[in-house]
Amino acid sequence: MEVEGVIVQQDPFLYASTDYSYNITHHAFEQEKPNPQNLHIYGSNNGGYWDSPAAICLPGKRRRVKPTKNKEEMENRRMTHIVVERNRRRKMNDYLAILRSIMPPSYTQRGDQASIVGGAINFVKELEQLQQFLEANNHANKNLFSNFFTFPQYSTRPSAAVEQRQSRIADIEVMMVECHANIKVSTKRHPKQLLKLVTGFQSIGLTILHLNITTVDQSVLYSFSVKVEVECQLTTINEMATTVHDILGMIQEGNL
Template sequence: METPAPTTTTTNSRRKRRRTRSSKNKEELENQRMTHITVERNRRKQMNQYLAALRSLMPPSYVQRGDQASIIGGAIDFVKELEQLLQSMEAHKRTTQQPQHDAYSSPFAEFFTFPQFSTRATQCNSNQQQPMAAAAATAESVADIEVTMVESHANLKILSKKQPRQLLKLVAGLQGLRLVVQHLNVTAMNEMALYSISVKVEEECHLSTVDEIAAAVNQMLGRIQEETGF
């Protein structure tokens, strides 16, 4: 009769391997946790350094508190003010360099890249044949309008002739479309006004594309012109 093989040594060996694996797993988890803590600490340190640098570049009046939201919000306001100043300086520079502007030129012309509506295109093509698509896009333009959009935030550039209470009516109209005005810059030159407007598109807004927003603004300005008799 054969003697059964001893199992004690085998069982002990398996237990040791399990304890070794368990110990290694705990060490790996602890190393991962410490690595994550270190990475997060470095990220926060770098973020604080960037925020401090950003705050140092702004006048104190733009940052009332030192928290992250206040610094970023102040930076946005400061950049918007710089944008308005740049627009005014560029427009003034072009006006002084070219004092005589024809009907199709404007000191604000270069501020528009791909406008959805353009009065200049309409005027330039009024005595020329133009493709049907281009004619449809510009035939009813009452202002130069360019809209860009990132997620739920849209930026509007509007170049229009100055009219009484136009800005007030424009802001009220945007609010009615559920486009909440967050930042607004106005640059005026001669009889023209350039509006740079940042809006937040609310969930209740039925306008979902840049073309729809531009068309709605164009219609709004058309109504304002009719009301003022221009």
């Protein structure tokens, strides 16, 4: 099918009149539906011929402009969301693995997230009960080594005995037979406390022959068997207990 048309354009500045003739040939129709890509324009302008795909739109049709920028922004947001979600899942898996490792195996028999969190809740509840039990028996724990002392020169427990001296530093008991002495010390643990005690004993003329150490929580019991050297200036058990008490006081105050 051929459609012939004539367009007359007048330009008052360049030409009096110019004629343009176009022949629009429709090469093919599929199921009677127009396809703009199959339309070709044949025309002439001053004797020249040209042929190009039609850049025209049928009546009632408009060309759509692709929202390239919006698509790029949406793609960037999608990729950012994927990275954030991946990091969140990785951190969650790491935290669950740590939580599972610090609990007894009986609380984490299954490895899914719900089982791990549920086991952690039960584990924390039992720890709270254990803490309450320990706090209730805290007073008994403080006097744990009380049975090791018969007649201490210094005691952290109130007593009616006249020869005992109240102390907040330690329980100290000294027993001596000829040139040998047995010194018991119950006190709180401190960094490098034993090393400083040994150095202090040597400075006052006491040579350590045997040492026994018992620790419970933050408390420690030292049992020293020492030899009283000739150069030692301490002649009584009270003097020796007072000197040991002074050494412990300097250690806890950081002066030794």
